[in-house]
Amino acid sequence: MSTETSNIEELANQEYKYGFVTDIEADAAPRGLNEDIIRLISSKKGEPEWMLQWRLKAYGHWLTMKEPAWPNVSYPPINYQDIIYYSAPRPKVRPKDLSEVDPELIKTYQKLGISLGEQERLSGIAVDAVFDSVSVATTFKEKLGELGIIFCSFSEAVREHPDLVKKYLGSVVPAGDNFFAALNSAVFSDGSFCYIPKGVRCPMELSTYFRINAADTGQFERTLIVAEEGAYVSYLEGCTAPMRDTNQLHAAVVELVALDDARVKYSTVQNWYPGDREGKGGIFNFVTKRGKCAGRNSRISWTQVETGSAITWKYPGVLLIGDNSVGEFYSVAVTNNRQQADTGTKMVHIGKNTKSTIVSKGISAGHGQNSYRGLVDVKRNAVGARNFSQCDSLLLGDRCGAHTFPYIEVKNTTARVEHEASTSKIGEDQIFYCKQRGLSTEDAVNMIVNGFCKEVFRELPMEFAVEAQKLLGVSLEGSVG
Amino acid sequence: MSLLEVRNLHAGVQGNAILEGINLSVGKGEIHAIMGPNGSGKSTLAGVLAGREAYVVTEGEVLYQGKDLLGLSPEERAREGLFLAFQYPVEIPGVTNMYFLKAALNAIRKHRGIEELDAMEFIALVKEKMKVIDFDQSLLNRPVNEGFSGGEKKRNEIFQMAVLDPTLAILDETDSGLDIDALRIVAEGVNRLRSPENAVVVVTHYQRLLNYIVPDFVHVLIDGRIVKSGGKELALVLEEKGYDWIREESGDVPADAHAAGSK
Numbered sequence: 001m002s003t004e005t006s007n008i009e010e011l012a013n014q015e016y017k018y019g020f021v022t023d024i025e026a027d028a029a030p031r032g033l034n035e036d037i038i039r040l041i042s043s044k045k046g047e048p049e050w051m052l053q054w055r056l057k058a059y060g061h062w063l064t065m066k067e068p069a070w071p072n073v074s075y076p077p078i079n080y081q082d083i084i085y086y087s088a089p090r091p092k093v094r095p096k097d098l099s100e101v102d103p104e105l106i107k108t109y110q111k112l113g114i115s116l117g118e119q120e121r122l123s124g125i126a127v128d129a130v131f132d133s134v135s136v137a138t139t140f141k142e143k144l145g146e147l148g149i150i151f152c153s154f155s156e157a158v159r160e161h162p163d164l165v166k167k168y169l170g171s172v173v174p175a176g177d178n179f180f181a182a183l184n185s186a187v188f189s190d191g192s193f194c195y196i197p198k199g200v201r202c203p204m205e206l207s208t209y210f211r212i213n214a215a216d217t218g219q220f221e222r223t224l225i226v227a228e229e230g231a232y233v234s235y236l237e238g239c240t241a242p243m244r245d246t247n248q249l250h251a252a253v254v255e256l257v258a259l260d261d262a263r264v265k266y267s268t269v270q271n272w273y274p275g276d277r278e279g280k281g282g283i284f285n286f287v288t289k290r291g292k293c294a295g296r297n298s299r300i301s302w303t304q305v306e307t308g309s310a311i312t313w314k315y316p317g318v319l320l321i322g323d324n325s326v327g328e329f330y331s332v333a334v335t336n337n338r339q340q341a342d343t344g345t346k347m348v349h350i351g352k353n354t355k356s357t358i359v360s361k362g363i364s365a366g367h368g369q370n371s372y373r374g375l376v377d378v379k380r381n382a383v384g385a386r387n388f389s390q391c392d393s394l395l396l397g398d399r400c401g402a403h404t405f406p407y408i409e410v411k412n413t414t415a416r417v418e419h420e421a422s423t424s425k426i427g428e429d430q431i432f433y434c435k436q437r438g439l440s441t442e443d444a445v446n447m448i449v450n451g452f453c454k455e456v457f458r459e460l461p462m463e464f465a466v467e468a469q470k471l472l473g474v475s476l477e478g479s480v481g
Numbered sequence: 482m483s484l485l486e487v488r489n490l491h492a493g494v495q496g497n498a499i500l501e502g503i504n505l506s507v508g509k510g511e512i513h514a515i516m517g518p519n520g521s522g523k524s525t526l527a528g529v530l531a532g533r534e535a536y537v538v539t540e541g542e543v544l545y546q547g548k549d550l551l552g553l554s555p556e557e558r559a560r561e562g563l564f565l566a567f568q569y570p571v572e573i574p575g576v577t578n579m580y581f582l583k584a585a586l587n588a589i590r591k592h593r594g595i596e597e598l599d600a601m602e603f604i605a606l607v608k609e610k611m612k613v614i615d616f617d618q619s620l621l622n623r624p625v626n627e628g629f630s631g632g633e634k635k636r637n638e639i640f641q642m643a644v645l646d647p648t649l650a651i652l653d654e655t656d657s658g659l660d661i662d663a664l665r666i667v668a669e670g671v672n673r674l675r676s677p678e679n680a681v682v683v684v685t686h687y688q689r690l691l692n693y694i695v696p697d698f699v700h701v702l703i704d705g706r707i708v709k710s711g712g713k714e715l716a717l718v719l720e721e722k723g724y725d726w727i728r729e730e731s732g733d734v735p736a737d738a739h740a741a742g743s744k
């Protein structure tokens with residue numbers, strides 16, 4: 001028994017392979033946060049006055065707020081005055097096309113397996129790459145433009161499409177929503193903006209790749225996706241960071257809006273540096289993601305595979321306002337070594353006949369702690385609302401933990417809410433069975449874990465699913481044996 | 482030289498002796514039956530041979546194809562052609578039978594330096610083997626053993642055996658839980674696998690299966706020892722008279738109880 005356990009644990013020890021640092025000159029703000037820093041960020045980005053005012057208001061909110069203490073994670077206090085809130089690779093002039101992008105940056109993305117060259121086409125995925133705080137390149141822009149689709153960096157959207165940004169910014173996650181969302185609203189540096197006009201089905205996956213490079217830098221990006229009536233978009237987000245022995249803060253906000261009959265599918269493969277085996281370093285991933293099914297028959301799906309970060313604090317949710325709207329949350333969260341994750345979703349049923357599905361798969365190995373925290377909130381007028389939740393936990397070894405905190409609030413008697421939960425330990429019997437058929441321990445664990453996650457992986461676009469499976473293997477390597 | 486040579490094997494779990502001096506020799510082309518009452522150590526013997534880590538070998542040695550079997554990891558044993566049909570096959574949720582078997586077969590082929598099969602080649606092989614043992618296609622795309630009936634699980638073991646084509650197959654009570662038709666099909670599969678190059682060890686406590694898989698040798702395992710060995714007629718005697726007469730006959734069995742089988 002203990003042999004199996006220690007074998008399982010040996011598997012989890014492959015090095016983080018995205019941990020390199022790119023040697024690039026950065027234009028950074030001094031450490032710390034105050035109104036001047038916010039003004040500096042805003043002016044660096046050449047923002048209009050209304051944007052600055054929005055930020056300052058958010059900052060005012062933030063000053064009155066406290067860091068949440070309820071998540072089931074523990075970490076040393078964060079000194080918000082010791083963080084650098086803005087860092088941009090030089091030159092600060094935004095490149096017009098790829099030939100103007102620093103070749104070092106292009107190389108960095110190549111190392112990550114991301115191609116910024118349109119000629120390579122990256123299997124038809126349009127990419128917006130965010131390096132530290134700024135967006136460096138958006139591919140396929142013209143092609144999308146022909147369909148009326150806007151896909152650009154957030155800063156560009158503020159300049160070029162102010163009316164859309166004004167209309168939707170903060171409409172799903174208000175600036176004062178929570179401590180980290182308020183912080184993001186005050187200091188967000190860049191991110192992606194995406195607008196799909198009425199009736200348009202976006203012909204390719206849109207993708208953002210986030211990379212934290214500079215030391216002691218926080219990354220505060222903001223993504224806003226709007227799908228007009230009958231529009232469809234599938235959006236992918238990936239992230240990596242260098243290995244550093246200090247913790248780095250990542251506090252993003254993502255807002256999704258779906259109008260009548262629109263559908264937004266948002267997939268994340270989160271692979272921020274998780275820290276070393278003893279828990280030194282790693283990203284604090286404190287993220288607010290929310291979608292608003294504003295229109296009838298609209299549908300928003302979140303699919304996430306979370307393998308990285310020292311600490312993850314994230315509850316992608318959906319506000320189901322339009323009648324017959326659908327919210328979905330499919331999640332795989334892995335915690336190995338000293339990683340901690342408190343993640344789940346919030347489904348708020350407001351309109352009639354709204355439906356939500358929650359499938360959460362938590363995998364813990366090493367000393368990892370994995371909590372599912374979910375809220376299903378059925379409001380008074382949500383006649384015929386339905387929810388199905390399934391939360392499964394898989395334990396590898398006996399020093400890790402899995403916890404489930406489902407909250408259910410139902411104010412309409414016609415609602416149907418179902419919750420299923422299970423916790424299982426990866427069985428020695430299963431591993432032995434695989435080995436008896438010729439598979440290595442590592443392959444056996446991979447196979448069993450991937451089988452466990454199947455319902456989530458099948459929601460991911462093809463290339464992403466393959467990547468996610470590999471990542472899972474890497475992040476659990478050495479954790480079973 | 483025999484394919485499998487078990488010499489004075491003592492094994493148990495954490496200080497508890499279960500096998501107390503097994504001697505067994507299995508030659509190529511042979512079928513051996515190991516019979517014995519519940520709890521006598523049959524599955525333990527199968528598990529030790531396959532490398533189940535819960536068992537500790539305290540004495541003795543096992544040679545397989547002339548090599549020290551106990552020094553190999555379970556997956557190395559499998560790749561060297563040792564196959565165990567489990568008494569209680571294990572479920573692997575979310576992993577299809579096809580996917581599982583292809584990974585297993587390719588791990589074995591890779592080990593032997595044979596080119597791995599691609600999806601098309603694998604499907605062709607599977608189709609051929611499915612016919613041999615009359616295996617239901619719908620089970621192929623279902624997760625390994627998940628929600629299978631007892632009989633389906635046992636058939637799946639034999640199907641896997643047919644695909645992996647082992648040199649030494651150990652069937653641990655593959656007959657229990659099978660109706661007579663399934664039993665016949667399983668036996669048929671085993672008989673077709675038979676060749677002068679490989680061998681089968683059938684663990685059972687009913688003689689029923691042995692009507693279909695005719696053993697060359699029958700061994701009686703009681704209290705961790707092989708107390709009697711003989712030809713196929715021994716199984717019939719056991720069927721008729723049970724095990725008690727052997728207990729009485731052998732009395733206090735010497736640790737080096739002789740096992741017939743090899744030449």
Ligand SMILES: Nc1ncnc2c1ncn2[C@@H]1O[C@H](COP(=O)(O)OP(=O)(O)O)[C@@H](O)[C@H]1O
Pocket residue numbers: 494499517518519520521522523524525526535
């Ligand atoms: N993993 C184990 N832990 C404890 N006892 C075991 C274990 N495996 C087998 N035994 C014991 O060893 C004896 C032989 O078991 P087994 O080999 O399964 O017998 P059989 O297959 O002949 O019915 C039984 O008394 C059983 O309880």
Ligand SMILES: [Mg+2]
Pocket residue numbers: 523524525568653654
């Ligand atoms: Mg048994």
